[in-house]
Amino acid sequence: MSVRVRFAPSPTGYLHIGGLRTALYNFLFARHHGGRFVLRIEDTDRTRYVPGSVEDILASLRWAGLEPDESPVHGGQYGPYVQSERTEIYRHHAAMLVERGMAYYAFDTPDELERMRQRQQAAGIAPRYDRSAMRNQFTLGEDETARLLAAGQPATIRLKVPLHGDVKFHDAIRGAIVVPYKDIDDQVLLKSDGFPTYHLANVVDDHLMAITHVIRGEEWLPSTPKHVLLYEAFGWTPPQFAHLPLLLNPDRSKLSKRHGDVAVRDYIAKGYFPEALVNFIALLGWNPSGDRELYTLDELIEAFSLEDVNKAGAVFDLAKLDWMNAQYLHRRVQTDLGSLIQQLRPLLSERGWNASDDYIGRVIVLVHERIHRLPEVVEFADYMFVPPRYDEEFFRTVWDDQSETLLRNLSSVIETTDPFTAEELHRRLNQFAAEKSIPFRRIGNLLRLAVTGKRVGAGMMDTIALLGKDETLRRIASLLSSVATLQGSPASDSDVEAQPS
RNA sequence: GGUCCCAUCGACUAAUGGUUAGGUCACCACCCUUUCAAGGUGGCGGUACGGGUUCGAAUCCCGUUGGGACUACCA
Numbered sequence: 001m002s003v004r005v006r007f008a009p010s011p012t013g014y015l016h017i018g019g020l021r022t023a024l025y026n027f028l029f030a031r032h033h034g035g036r037f038v039l040r041i042e043d044t045d046r047t048r049y050v051p052g053s054v055e056d057i058l059a060s061l062r063w064a065g066l067e068p069d070e071s072p073v074h075g076g077q078y079g080p081y082v083q084s085e086r087t088e089i090y091r092h093h094a095a096m097l098v099e100r101g102m103a104y105y106a107f108d109t110p111d112e113l114e115r116m117r118q119r120q121q122a123a124g125i126a127p128r129y130d131r132s133a134m135r136n137q138f139t140l141g142e143d144e145t146a147r148l149l150a151a152g153q154p155a156t157i158r159l160k161v162p163l164h165g166d167v168k169f170h171d172a173i174r175g176a177i178v179v180p181y182k183d184i185d186d187q188v189l190l191k192s193d194g195f196p197t198y199h200l201a202n203v204v205d206d207h208l209m210a211i212t213h214v215i216r217g218e219e220w221l222p223s224t225p226k227h228v229l230l231y232e233a234f235g236w237t238p239p240q241f242a243h244l245p246l247l248l249n250p251d252r253s254k255l256s257k258r259h260g261d262v263a264v265r266d267y268i269a270k271g272y273f274p275e276a277l278v279n280f281i282a283l284l285g286w287n288p289s290g291d292r293e294l295y296t297l298d299e300l301i302e303a304f305s306l307e308d309v310n311k312a313g314a315v316f317d318l319a320k321l322d323w324m325n326a327q328y329l330h331r332r333v334q335t336d337l338g339s340l341i342q343q344l345r346p347l348l349s350e351r352g353w354n355a356s357d358d359y360i361g362r363v364i365v366l367v368h369e370r371i372h373r374l375p376e377v378v379e380f381a382d383y384m385f386v387p388p389r390y391d392e393e394f395f396r397t398v399w400d401d402q403s404e405t406l407l408r409n410l411s412s413v414i415e416t417t418d419p420f421t422a423e424e425l426h427r428r429l430n431q432f433a434a435e436k437s438i439p440f441r442r443i444g445n446l447l448r449l450a451v452t453g454k455r456v457g458a459g460m461m462d463t464i465a466l467l468g469k470d471e472t473l474r475r476i477a478s479l480l481s482s483v484a485t486l487q488g489s490p491a492s493d494s495d496v497e498a499q500p501s
Numbered sequence: 502g503g504u505c506c507c508a509u510c511g512a513c514u515a516a517u518g519g520u521u522a523g524g525u526c527a528c529c530a531c532c533c534u535u536u537c538a539a540g541g542u543g544g545c546g547g548u549a550c551g552g553g554u555u556c557g558a559a560u561c562c563c564g565u566u567g568g569g570a571c572u573a574c575c576a
Contacts, residue, residue: 010576045575110574117573126503127572156574174506183504191574198576222505222571245507252568283513283525290515291524310514313569317512320526330539369539394536426535444535456537 003035005213008202010042011053014263015060017316018217018247018255021281025244026215027066028304039071040205041082044195060264064274065297078209083201090196093204094157094189102233103189105145105155106136129158129186154192159226161186167225172242172306179225187226199223203230206239215242242306245285246313255316271375273332276325284314294327322372333368337361340374347378353385362466366458384467388453388475395486398445404480407446411476420469422461450479
């Protein structure tokens, strides 16, 4: 039987980073085995539906390179792939279970159920549906049940869990799992609004869509016994289960918004590369060797195996993601500078900065080893596009009595440098430093102040060469005419604009 | 509270009974150097604890402790 797996998110908001990893493992497993990767939308809770979610899920998967083979938009022979369009199927199957005596009608109101739980809590017992004391098919009898149904009384259908015995199943990651029936609740399968719960819809769809492997988050492990029971009640063979370890916050709780961005959309917006994010999350909970970090999607497919998936949760460490993204940035600069230029230009335009593709490309090359994400260019190298703002603290540490004279001399050296290349600049300035017995460090810092305004930046000679002779001389002159202002506001935190020359 | 799952450096992980417990990120130091990075070299740092089984345990078993998930007519 050929492999068929599914990713089945609820459209309750943006695709979550944990959801992306679940989708990724499903995708890798499918591709590794030459199987099919199905996207199914589980929208059975109408109250939690968020418009736009499906579009975001699809767009995020596509961005990551995880295109489904079957989905609401890709179609397929097992559709529809949206659960709200399948309600008749679930109603039919729930009724089938009632007929077989594997499920039953219940008429309890939310208030009655709440009181039941309070009683149980007070008595110190686990809150569970009390089949023998509530209003249902068993306590009311067949005639009364039929009468209430005919009268249109709101009713749910609950799973009739056996009183004695155990459910056993095998998890590809966790091995054999055994749970006594007595610990399993009589789960609602069909809600009084006629919609199924997750448990019913999920099992019915996985069977009808010929899913062979259910690869999902560990949060589903506790309800898997119910699902197995459902397969048995229908007389179906359950799929293989594989429950993935959770993605964790730094405090080891389930990954959530409280500690930072969790939507894939946020990472796209911050300029992370899809191959970096995919590479990173692939290695959160799975590892083929332990001595290698960088994998292409094809290499991940080739190496992927459920046997190598870990059991313990994995903390999402942003610092390592940044490192990995930087690795991919270095690579892209070498192999595909054009795409980086295209990606960066809109961010520059937003600020009203315009430059040629060639110039943008050179700036990226100049600073790429100092940043992790491409959009950081905008903050890091703003001075490559607009006049510098002087960092006053840097000014105070660099500036002294002789700086003005020195700067004027440097201006002459730069003016007469030809060709205007980083190498020639370095040669001339070095020579100048030697002649005047000035540490090269002082020259570098002074020029850095004039040209960039700040302490940190790319190589000074390369920066000046790219900026050009005219602009460099202009900036030196600007600093010279700003000195009075800078010295006049010693306690101020704000940066000082370069003076127009 | 109940049920289930989990447990190797701060983080991600390798080692499927025999290694001085390996790699990556982070951190520290040094080299390189005009700043900051990148790169290179080195370092710090771990098998939660206690019992077994075995010639030999990170690895198998039991217990303890700790963490997590679940416990809805949400998924």
